[in-house]
Amino acid sequence: MKSRTKAVVIGGGIAGCSTLYHLCEEGWTDVVLIERDELTSGTTWHSAAQVTNFGMTQTMVGLKSHSIALYKKLRDDPDYPVGYHHGDGGIRLANTEGQMQGYRHFASMARGMGVDYEVIDAAECARRHPLISTENLLGGLWDGEDGDIDPAQLCQALAFHARKAGADVYRHTSVTGLTQHEDDTWTVHTDKGDIDCDVVVNACGYRVNEVGAMMGVQHPVAALEHQYFVTEDIAAISEAGHRMPLLRCPISDYYSRQEKNGLLVGFYEQDCKTWGLDGISPDFSNDLCPDDLDRVMEVLEGAFQRMPVLAEVGIKRVVNGPITYTIDGAPLVGPIPGKRNAYCIIGLRAGLGEGGGHGWLLAQQIVHGEACYDTWVIDPRRFTAHATVELTALKAIEDYQNEFRFHFPHEHRPAGRPAKTTPLTPVLAAERADFTVVNGWERVDYLKPNPDFHFTPSFGFDETFDLVAAEVRNLAEHVGLTEVNGFNRIEITGRDAHWFLDRMICGTVQKREGRVGLGYLLNHHGTIKCEATIANLPASHRGPGRIWYGSAAASEYHDMDWLTANIGPDEDVHLRSLTNDQTILVLAGPKARAVLSDCARGDWSREAFPWLSVRECHIGFAPATVMGVSFSGELAYEIHVPNASLYAAYLALRAAGEAHGLKLFGARAVESMRMEKGFLHWKADLLTEFDPFETALDRFVKLDKGEFVGRRALLGRQKDEPNKRLVTLAIDTQRFPAHPGASLMQGNRVIGTVTSGHWGHRVGMNLAYAFVEPEYAETGQQMVLDLCGEHTAAEVIEKSPYDPNFSRMRA
Numbered sequence: 037m038k039s040r041t042k043a044v045v046i047g048g049g050i051a052g053c054s055t056l057y058h059l060c061e062e063g064w065t066d067v068v069l070i071e072r073d074e075l076t077s078g079t080t081w082h083s084a085a086q087v088t089n090f091g092m093t094q095t096m097v098g099l100k101s102h103s104i105a106l107y108k109k110l111r112d113d114p115d116y117p118v119g120y121h122h123g124d125g126g127i128r129l130a131n132t133e134g135q136m137q138g139y140r141h142f143a144s145m146a147r148g149m150g151v152d153y154e155v156i157d158a159a160e161c162a163r164r165h166p167l168i169s170t171e172n173l174l175g176g177l178w179d180g181e182d183g184d185i186d187p188a189q190l191c192q193a194l195a196f197h198a199r200k201a202g203a204d205v206y207r208h209t210s211v212t213g214l215t216q217h218e219d220d221t222w223t224v225h226t227d228k229g230d231i232d233c234d235v236v237v238n239a240c241g242y243r244v245n246e247v248g249a250m251m252g253v254q255h256p257v258a259a260l261e262h263q264y265f266v267t268e269d270i271a272a273i274s275e276a277g278h279r280m281p282l283l284r285c286p287i288s289d290y291y292s293r294q295e296k297n298g299l300l301v302g303f304y305e306q307d308c309k310t311w312g313l314d315g316i317s318p319d320f321s322n323d324l325c326p327d328d329l330d331r332v333m334e335v336l337e338g339a340f341q342r343m344p345v346l347a348e349v350g351i352k353r354v355v356n357g358p359i360t361y362t363i364d365g366a367p368l369v370g371p372i373p374g375k376r377n378a379y380c381i382i383g384l385r386a387g388l389g390e391g392g393g394h395g396w397l398l399a400q401q402i403v404h405g406e407a408c409y410d411t412w413v414i415d416p417r418r419f420t421a422h423a424t425v426e427l428t429a430l431k432a433i434e435d436y437q438n439e440f441r442f443h444f445p446h447e448h449r450p451a452g453r454p455a456k457t458t459p460l461t462p463v464l465a466a467e468r469a470d471f472t473v474v475n476g477w478e479r480v481d482y483l484k485p486n487p488d489f490h491f492t493p494s495f496g497f498d499e500t501f502d503l504v505a506a507e508v509r510n511l512a513e514h515v516g517l518t519e520v521n522g523f524n525r526i527e528i529t530g531r532d533a534h535w536f537l538d539r540m541i542c543g544t545v546q547k548r549e550g551r552v553g554l555g556y557l558l559n560h561h562g563t564i565k566c567e568a569t570i571a572n573l574p575a576s577h578r579g580p581g582r583i584w585y586g587s588a589a590a591s592e593y594h595d596m597d598w599l600t601a602n603i604g605p606d607e608d609v610h611l612r613s614l615t616n617d618q619t620i621l622v623l624a625g626p627k628a629r630a631v632l633s634d635c636a637r638g639d640w641s642r643e644a645f646p647w648l649s650v651r652e653c654h655i656g657f658a659p660a661t662v663m664g665v666s667f668s669g670e671l672a673y674e675i676h677v678p679n680a681s682l683y684a685a686y687l688a689l690r691a692a693g694e695a696h697g698l699k700l701f702g703a704r705a706v707e708s709m710r711m712e713k714g715f716l717h718w719k720a721d722l723l724t725e726f727d728p729f730e731t732a733l734d735r736f737v738k739l740d741k742g743e744f745v746g747r748r749a750l751l752g753r754q755k756d757e758p759n760k761r762l763v764t765l766a767i768d769t770q771r772f773p774a775h776p777g778a779s780l781m782q783g784n785r786v787i788g789t790v791t792s793g794h795w796g797h798r799v800g801m802n803l804a805y806a807f808v809e810p811e812y813a814e815t816g817q818q819m820v821l822d823l824c825g826e827h828t829a830a831e832v833i834e835k836s837p838y839d840p841n842f843s844r845m846r847a
């Protein structure tokens with residue numbers, strides 16, 4: 037065994053083999069894979085190995101398309117051909133109009149990735165899959181690329197090509213420990229000796245937390261038992277003259293594909309079972325859990341009704357094996373939070389279909405620092421401290437029980453809630469707040485008119501429309517109050533704090549005490565990494581002069597990792613997270629100044645405390661830090677309060693607000709208002725795929741200020757035409773908001789993709805942001821938006837249709 041290599045990939049299932057192969061493809065050939073047994077002896081060997089092209093975001097579609105292209109290449113490779121049935125096609129069934137609407141949206145989204153899904157009616161489903169009945173069926177989504185692959189051959193082929201490129205594969209070698217050194221390199225300890233390396237990758241399937249524990253990490257991954265059976269031959273299949281397409285059923289929670297001349301049918305039973313949470317026998321390898329078909333009887337009945345032929349045919353083989361899930365169903369592929377030079381590719385529940393693509397995106401991140409797509413939907417840092425294995429198990433069960441039922445917009449399922457709360461959560465609930473979830477935090481979504489009010493999550497405008505309109509109206513005419521919890525807050529101190537930020541931010545960094553500024557951090561490719569508010573707090577009895585770096589709640593681990601990784605060896609910079617200690621109360625509207633003046637001592641006049649100021653004060657008697665910033669476009673204050681004083685500050689604001697018409701508002705009202713102002717959301721509109729010029733943030737870039745992270749790459753990008761440009765669109769429909777991913781068309785050609793959409797209640801317009809080809813980015817350009825299958829006129833308008841001179845927020 038080698039004593040040194042560049043990267044060690046631990047685990048020889050599809051995740052590890054794909055990572056090894058793609059590291060070689062990206063140019064790292066001095067790499068090693070370590071597998072405790074034979075390749076594929078974890079979950080991979082017994083997988084049903086269906087390879088589908090369906091994804092709910094463009095990143096997922098893109099990576100799955102990569103899997104398919106790669107598998108076709110391997111199938112056709114004479115050196116090491118892989119058994120792959122490509123193009124059997126597949127149908128996702130639907131029995132509600134809501135599901136059909138969703139499928140039409142996903143078809144619009146996938147078109148932007150060059151993938152054609154087809155939404156078909158029930159009769160067409162039955163024509164393409166002659167074994168199904170159309171009872172209780174509306175139709176489905178057809179994906180012509182679906183198929184299945186031989187999992188063992190696939191992994192062997194990936195390992196074969198990696199070896200040919202220079203990689204080593206050590207089988208029957210267990211990783212027993214990991215040691216990280218001061219220079220951030222690693223020693224991987226195995227039962228056959230040690231290997232030093234720069235980078236380690238955890239690809240250990242259901243043993244993820246055994247290896248995680250070796251580096252002091254517990255990953256939010258839980259395994260469940262999952263079963264399928266294979267039938268005897270079915271005459272109708274042998275006689276059909278074509279292979280049966282794959283089937284996925286959200287009505288009865290099963291899938292099927294053809295296996296030889298029979299069917300393979302797998303189940304997602306409600307009575308499901310976690311596996312291995314309290315430890316896994318070291319001997320469990322190439323192994324299965326005991327069959328338990330009793331558990332799946334209910335689902336089986338649904339499958340029998342849809343495919344009556346199943347009732348007439350014998351079962352040849354049952355497979356019950358562990359399958360891994362995360363909190364939101366998508367895997368964890370990328371840097372391990374809080375660690376340097378450590379990555380994971382874990383929590384894969386559809387690893388054969390997705391594994392080719394995940395290994396590709398991970399290898400790009402390891403070798404180049406960033407992948408070709410924005411990978412936030414699979415980034416391990418999207419879950420933070422609430423993501424215990426216990427919570428993951430609850431969400432995993434819920435997700436498994438809803439395997440083929442996609443989330444509708446604004447749908448947050450109940451398991452594992454509430455995960456993160458503040459002292460105000462029950463108070464706001466008593467005020468009839470309904471909550472959305474942001475990085476585990478329960479955040480006010482809108483206020484219910486009565487305790488029994490419910491909305492039906494849908495792709496159309498829902499029952500909350502008028503309620504949100506009223507919240508916006510009150511705020512724009514009087515004043516509104518809401519809680520923004522979990523907002524990421526990092527305190528930056530040290531001699532070089534400002535110099536450090538100057539190096540990290542691509543524009544002017546506000547350095548004056550008592551002032552606040554907005555800045556963008558780029559990666560080494562010159563595209564957008566983070567967005568931050570920088571507030572300079574003067575020295576006071578609360579502490580010395582310090583900087584507060586504020587960013588989106590979801591970015592808590594992401595931004596901390598990025599800042600930490602970039603502190604120079606000689607820089608005196610100290611970072612401290614305040615995220616879980618402080619909460620923001622946002623006071624917004626023309627009467628916000630009056631409310632603040634009535635409950636906080638001091639001069640809050642425009643002259644004494646202009647827009648973009650920061651000051652420490654008391655709200656009533658509660659200590660607070662107030663910033664004059666606005667995401668609504670109205671005069672507004674962010675009031676940062678330690679959680680222990682939050683309720684006191686809230687009571688003081690409510691009392692002062694009574695005389696000024698203060699009412700609560702929620703996140704949906706914020707969405708509506710920020711879209712009217714042209715304000716962007718991190719990871720919706722601010723993506724690693726685009727630079728700040730493409731994102732219409734020119735005024736936040738200062739190329740001549742000296743070196744900053746990403747400057748050279750950004751200058752390089754300037755030499756080429758921009759790829760796309762972000763625009764604001766007015767959409768000519770009152771039926772649907774524009775959904776992220778929806779395609780914009782000129783004729784049959786996709787020329788852009790929506791990133792955000794919401795009704796603008798103050799301007800009375802249906803608004804969207806989208807990245808479009810530069811020639812269509814001028815104001816007045818007309819195009820067509822494919823919105824849930826309906827073709828709707830869209831027009832580029834000014835970026836900020838409400839109060840374009842920003843006079844209201846500066847009032």
Ligand SMILES: Cc1cc2nc3c(=O)[nH]c(=O)nc-3n(C[C@H](O)[C@H](O)[C@H](O)COP(=O)(O)OP(=O)(O)OC[C@H]3O[C@@H](n4cnc5c(N)ncnc54)[C@H](O)[C@@H]3O)c2cc1C
Pocket residue numbers: 046047048049050051052070071072073074075076077078079080081082083084085086087209210211212239240241242243246247262263264302321355356357358359360381382383384385386387388389390
């Ligand atoms: C019944 C069933 C049906 C499925 N059907 C499909 C399907 O149709 N389509 C699809 O896409 N997906 C399907 N899946 C899911 C898919 O099989 C998995 O997502 C995939 O196999 C996971 O691969 P992996 O590489 O992450 O994990 P694994 O295959 O479990 O590989 C992990 C490897 O790490 C090794 N390892 C662990 N610890 C150590 C250590 N300390 N040192 C060295 N090596 C170690 C293990 O021995 C193992 O080989 C199915 C799963 C099940 C259970």
